[in-house]
Amino acid sequence: MANILIHDVTLRDGSHAVAHQLSLKQIAEYAKAAELSGIPVIEVGHGNGLGASSLLVGESLVSDFDMLSTAKENLKNTKLGIHIIPGFGAINKDLKPAFDAGVDVVRVASHCTEADITERHIKFSRENGKEVYGVLMMSHMASDEELVCQCLKMESYGAEGVILMDSAGASLPSDILSRISALVSSLKIPVGFHAHNNLGMGIANAVTAVSAGATILDGSARGFGAGAGNAQLEVLVAVIEKLGYSTGINLYKILELAELAEKRLLKVIPSINSTSIVSGLSGVFSGFAKHVDRVAKEYNVDPRDIFFELGKRKVVAGQEDLIVEIAAILQVKNNKS
């Protein structure tokens, strides 16, 4: 019996790493292999979730509906999950079609201090019989007390669990220990954790979260995700099992799943490059990395300067439009000096 629930976010967070260009063939192939590996939940879609295909954060190669239907056709026991951020995705135009495509698990996300925008989407998903989680993104930007207060709201809306995301990969194990412990002691529902590896803490933070009482962990094959990637799924499963927990996932099968991901999904294996270290240090959402690199080249400015300026402005996911404004200001400044 599994006592740690693994959510595989390869086909959602990994979208960031390939500018949301996953094809239906790739989705079908990975979903089939995930089913064979006994993965309990796979999350599929645009990196910023349902309804997020846009000029702001990048357009998906294929529609949400097609991605989800294709994944669903290849799943039986593995559940199909989605990520939705109110403000990007809406009930009528996004959630309803996703339900038609056969979604089982809905994770409704907001910036870590804004849980009340998830109320209607959580309730609607519960009313439609879905398994529903609340997600707080960019959790390094709020105090433990504030996070508890926000999670209690999600619990009251009907969330069956909450997942804290270290979206900027900015946190260290000591932060995770106090954050997760605070939630576990205050909530009735299970607590989960989603890591990014920008400062090399992906697996360490996930292990710390479990030791503090988290029972849901996100991972992605080969770490395929935004910035320096997520907690590497196959390592995560191996380490969690080594610690004496059970995930219900077959080791050989998940190693093979990761090999398949490397061959079929990844353009490059995620690594901790200069941009991701600066993203982690400045506490800026990992999904900004590709946009910052692109705009920095166009404006001939240092991407690291852009990241630190974004950090100073305390931007949240969804404020990618500021990158161009900041690059233009830096360009003028550089030309003067």
Add this chain to the structure above:
Amino acid sequence: MMNKLKIAILGSGNIGTDLLVKVLRSSFLECTLFIGKNLESKGMKKAQSLGVATSDKSIDAIIENPDCCDLVFDATSALCHKYHAAILQNLGKRVVDLTPARIGAMCVPAVNLDKCLSFENINMVTCGGQASVPLAYAIGQVHNDVEYIEVVSTIASKSAGPATRVNIDEYIETTENAIKIFSGCKKAKAILNLNPAQPCIDMQTTVFAKIKNPDLVKLKQNIDIMVNKVQAYVPGYNLVVSPVLESGKVMIMVRVKGLGDYLSSYAGNLDIINCAAIVAAEGYAKL
């Protein structure tokens, strides 16, 4: 001296209370009743401190005393306005709706104020709509083949009250609808972010467009004219990124500083929709 138009404000949240302060400054409008649900709320206290008559009876306050006003600003929520609209129509009240209920004619003063004054119920779209529609309209004036327009607004968390938060889906639908209608583009998308940073950030709106053959020179001229028109009633409306082509898409960015009437100046989102509503109501008063 002409008689001021008697108006009532329905809804005592951030929007309603900011609106009240603006009405008190207007030479054409007089607030005869400020209506909410709870006399102890912050907005109510503010109204009382300004010497304005208040009621906690919601729409019943107008049903029971229909002569109290000629025009009603509805600053409640989209769901509530759906209920209020029919009642106010039966009572023969003009309505300026600040919720994203989309019942009345959509009004963005810089673009279509005069046309709107022939309707009994006008809808002020959304804060993001008020900031972006003038820009989207200018894009549509310069180009015939606008494939797609996307508007992204970010507002300070503190400026978004409970109704704004519950109405986030309506915000998106109403803003997208307005962008399509006013620009003539084939497809539109709206995105809204809340940012909790302290000190609070100013409201900011970015418009992206996919256009086959963008004419940036002509577009810049039209955008400048539009920005001037909006500034005539929203003084804190400023162009921060003039039209640029970035990765094949046109991008324009504005930032809106509020007048600091109720919340501080970061709440440009309150200011832009309320300034637009005041201009519209003054338009009726001048008829």
